[in-house]
Amino acid sequence: MSSLSDSGRLPAAYLRTGSASFTEFVAEHEPSLIPSRRGLPPGATIDAPHGTTIVTLTYDGGVLMAGDRRATMGNLIANRDMEKVFATDEFSVVGIAGTAGLAIELVRLFQVELEHYEKIEGTLMSLEGKANRLASMIRGNLAMAMQGLSVVPVFAGFDHQDGIGRIFSYDVTGGCYEEHDHHSVGSGSLFARGALKKLYSPGMPSDEAVRIAVEALWDAADDDSATGGPDVGRRIWPTVALVDADGARFVPDDGVAPVVDAIVADRRGNPGGRRGGGAS
Template sequence: MAYMYMPGATAVGITYDGGVVMASERRIAYGNFVVSKTTKKTFKITDFVGACCAGMVADMQVLAMQMKAMTKIRKMELKREIPPNSVAKMMSTMMYERRYYPLMTQVIVGGVDGDAVIYTLDPLGSVLPDDYASVGTGAEMALGVLDQEFKPKMSEKDAVNLAVKSIKSAIMRDNASGDGIDVLVVDKNGTREFTAN
């Protein structure tokens, strides 16, 4: 019965015309027990790359902290911004190196390097590029909305509204998701974070 203590969550990433929107709800639940209602699962990695997660938030917090440090060092070496695909590959390598004691988190990495791109990473470090993605126990419900309503080259406002709508649909049916929505927007001007209801 250990499976019932795997934490649930819902996170989504969507590309739009000029940027990326990442959103996640704030609840941490183990089985039927709600541990927290205020946990942030969106992370700014660099000025132009962000991430969101589902699963063990502690693992993602450590991964995000290490990635922030590694990207700062890499930026000083290269004297330019680190593109999102490089961040995803670095994160993938770190996760694969720990494959025997994996970081129990699913991650969506997204950002802007000319084009807006997102990548989904599983606990073993597989990197899957896509235009939109969802991870976590509420992913099926969120993808039901995203599959129907995603359009290439959407406006930022439409992408934010779609991200929030998809998370809300997951909250309606997934008891491990809920308690507000954090949104992270990344575009050519940098990152912005806010909370949606």
């Protein structure tokens, strides 16, 4: 953004009192920088990489979000180790599905939006406020979605007031819906959601939630070619984030690898599901 005037000072627009929304400020003064303001020519199409499956579920005192690492472009694998789960601030995360480039740009703008609000207001935005702010940004992308460049994220965070993790899903029009216990988005979501329904139990510890999330992604990859399961040969594991009273943090690869190894061992000779129905 061109910000200095001929005198070397910031333009007056930067010095006026306004709202705590960075997105509204940019939309007013440099609208071309907003992802949703850049459309395709009439009749044009674009074949861009797409992110696929994200799963999220609550555990005792928090919420977990995990994403596979595959991006597809038509019938091709565009990327095998793409990151699809991002920390948006200290106590929330977002997972992306849909057009990858637009989704990542929207997430980065959302991260700045929350940081800007915190600096202006001197406090964190409420979890519902964050969810609704993301909804308005998705709503602004509707014109692009109508051209096939949709962004459909899932948002989760820790609610300090209630001391629990909460999950919010969206549609392409910006509709925001609170989900309970677990949810999944993306091309493999149907299969992942079926796995979550069978494996989820309320109040589980975080380590069991990690196992269930990886199993759900495994089941999604088993039936959906656009979803990449744990890649044992390349040692590429799903991205797993935990959010609770201690903040948002990512499970390192050396923490996910033993979970994958345990699932491989349990499913050897029985690839359709875990043995015995219990967590190992």
